[in-house]
Amino acid sequence: MNFEKIRSSLAYQGVLLGGTALLTTAALALAARATDADIHAAEARDMKQSFAVVLPGQYDNDLLKDTLTLNGPNGEVTVYRARKAGQVEALVYKVSGNGYAGAVDCIMGIDRTGKITGVRVIKHRETPGLGDKIEAAKSRWIFAFEGKYLGDPPADKWGVKKDGGVFDQFAGATITPRGVVKAVKGGLEFFDKNRAQLLDGSAPKEVTHE
Amino acid sequence: MSNVYARISRESLWDNNIVFAQILGMCPTMAVTSSATNGLGMGLATTAVLLTSNMIISAIRNIVSEEVRIPVYIVIIATLVTLVDVSINAWAHDLYKVLGLYIALIVANCAVLGRAEAFAAKNPVLPSGMDGLMMGLGFTFALTTIGAVREIIGAGTLFADAHLLLGQAFSFMELKIIPDYKGFLLMILPPGGFLVLGFLIAGKRVIDRNRAQRAVVAETPAAEPVAS
Numbered sequence: 001m002n003f004e005k006i007r008s009s010l011a012y013q014g015v016l017l018g019g020t021a022l023l024t025t026a027a028l029a030l031a032a033r034a035t036d037a038d039i040h041a042a043e044a045r046d047m048k049q050s051f052a053v054v055l056p057g058q059y060d061n062d063l064l065k066d067t068l069t070l071n072g073p074n075g076e077v078t079v080y081r082a083r084k085a086g087q088v089e090a091l092v093y094k095v096s097g098n099g100y101a102g103a104v105d106c107i108m109g110i111d112r113t114g115k116i117t118g119v120r121v122i123k124h125r126e127t128p129g130l131g132d133k134i135e136a137a138k139s140r141w142i143f144a145f146e147g148k149y150l151g152d153p154p155a156d157k158w159g160v161k162k163d164g165g166v167f168d169q170f171a172g173a174t175i176t177p178r179g180v181v182k183a184v185k186g187g188l189e190f191f192d193k194n195r196a197q198l199l200d201g202s203a204p205k206e207v208t209h210e
Numbered sequence: 211m212s213n214v215y216a217r218i219s220r221e222s223l224w225d226n227n228i229v230f231a232q233i234l235g236m237c238p239t240m241a242v243t244s245s246a247t248n249g250l251g252m253g254l255a256t257t258a259v260l261l262t263s264n265m266i267i268s269a270i271r272n273i274v275s276e277e278v279r280i281p282v283y284i285v286i287i288a289t290l291v292t293l294v295d296v297s298i299n300a301w302a303h304d305l306y307k308v309l310g311l312y313i314a315l316i317v318a319n320c321a322v323l324g325r326a327e328a329f330a331a332k333n334p335v336l337p338s339g340m341d342g343l344m345m346g347l348g349f350t351f352a353l354t355t356i357g358a359v360r361e362i363i364g365a366g367t368l369f370a371d372a373h374l375l376l377g378q379a380f381s382f383m384e385l386k387i388i389p390d391y392k393g394f395l396l397m398i399l400p401p402g403g404f405l406v407l408g409f410l411i412a413g414k415r416v417i418d419r420n421r422a423q424r425a426v427v428a429e430t431p432a433a434e435p436v437a438s
Contacts, residue, residue: 007275016275020282024289031293035300042303128244129395 053136054109054118055082055090063092070194073186079198088201090117091191097183100175101125104134108145108187112199119145119184124176131176141168141177150188158185215340222344229352229407230414234321239353240403242312246368249357251309251375252316253350257343258294259316263287264330264342271331283326284317291316304374321349352410359406364398366391 006012044064051063059082068079074096082090090111097104104124109117119142121134133139144167150158159165160178169177191198228234235256242252266286267274274282295313299306306313316322325345330338362368366388373381396402 007273008277013275013278016273017278017281020285024285027289028292031296035296038300039296039303042300042306046303046307128398129393 050107050120050122051080051082051092051109054107054120055092056117057090059089060084068198070190070197072190077190081198081201083201086201088112088199091198093187093190094122095183095187095190097179097181097186098175099124099126099179100131100173101127104176104179104183106180106183106187108184110188110191114149114188114191114195116145116148116184116188119180121180126176127173130170130173133170133173134176134180139170141170142180144168145184150185150192155185158188214337218337218340219344222341223348223351227348227352227414228321228345229349229356230411232321232324233411234324235319235349237318238312238315239356239407240400241315242309243353243357243360243403243406244364244398245361245370246354246358247370247372247375248308248312249353249355250350250369250372251305252312253346253353255294255298255309255313256316256319256322256349257346259287259290260322260325260342260346260349261339262290262342263322264325264338265335266290267326268330268333268335268338274331279327279331280323283323283331287322287326288317308371308374321345356403356406356410359410360397360402362387364394364396364402366393 047064061081061083063080063082066081066083068081069076070079071077072093077093077095080092081088082092090109092107092109094105094107096106102125104121104126106119106121108119111117120136121142124132124134126132126134133141136142153166157164157166159181160167160169160174162169162174163178165181167177167181224231226232229236229239238252238256242248263283263286267283270282291314294316295310298313299310325342329341333341358368361370366386368385368387369383372383376383397406
């Protein structure tokens with residue numbers, strides 16, 4: 001029996017497809033294993049960079065390893081705690097709002113008195129040129145949150161100007177800043193509600209999380 | 211033999227360019243060409259996939275049967291794209307943040323399967339590799355050109371953020387073509403991609419026609435004495 005004939009037999013097709021799947025899966029498994037550590041390291045480096053941006057100042061612990069998981073407005077929130085001499089001085093966590101084109105993910109830093117130290121948008125799909133002014137690289141809008149807390153402005157003023165609040169909207173894009181303001185307000189309310197638990201540093205210092 | 215490679219290069223880079231002549235791979239073309247840097251990055255990633263997929267598929271062309279060749283090719287291409295994806299994520303993480311979302315789109319680029327089917331499945335490994343490389347470079351050229359036009363008109367810059375793609379040494383490429391430019395949003399949004407692509411394809415047709423006419427003019431005097 002020559003190869004031509006075997007190649008057109010039914011069994012050969014199954015063997016060929018199975019063999020291809022097996023080999024490619026093996027290649028992918030090897031690649032996943034080889035890159036896993038580097039990808040995690042790169043992501044951790046990214047997180048550290050964004051911590052430094054929303055939380056200026058020096059802290060003497062590794063925020064990535066000092067976490068707390070609580071139930072927030074949209075499911076579980078992982079809170080990273082910054083300490084000085086063992087005491088929780090500030091917190092960083094992600095908040096998410098609804099923009100014009102889906103979720104807008106932000107990271108915010110807040111000190112132990114409840115004042116915002118910084119907010120940055122880390123992921124969004126807003127319209128370039130209109131909604132993307134929420135990025136720190138495009139506009140200074142996002143810096144308006146620094147130093148604000150629930151009470152300054154008062155809770156009913158936590159909105160864009162169009163809704164009677166104090167924060168600017170953009171010409172041609174109201175939904176995006178509205179979503180971000182709402183997300184940040186939600187973050188502050190989350191802090192307010194869980195203040196005791198968040199600032200209680202007695203929990204084991206090294207908490208691993210999934 | 212070198213003649214074959216020269217022909218492959220000319221075909222791939224210009225005459226049969228994936229974007230400007232075959233009009234393939236429109237999905238990544240439209241999605242990423244909002245800047246020249248994005249176009250260049252996507253083009254290079256696609257070139258890597260095209261080169262390796264063409265060579266692998268050419269190497270196994272005799273054991274793959276006619277009946278199941280398409281699923282076999284697609285699985286191989288998808289695997290290669292995933293390998294490129296995780297490699298960039300692990301070892302060029304800054305670039306991944308720019309291109310990450312679009313790398314997976316290379317699977318959807320029918321030009322890759324097209325080259326596998328039209329060339330690699332019928333030719334030896336080396337010419338297939340050459341075809342993949344040159345088709346990829348032609349694709350890169352097209353994407354970078356579209357990206358450059360859209361970026362200059364849309365944002366007034368050229369190769370912005372090139373250092374994320376090529377490293378700090380290349381930050382000299384980042385030019386501000388038009389100072390104090392307010393931007394022209396249409397060009398950055400998807401319609402701009404279609405407009406620029408249309409004009410560039412038309413431009414290529416004009417160049418090709420002029421060249422063909424010149425070739426005819428050059429030939430006619432030689433033919434005349436025979437006629438008279």
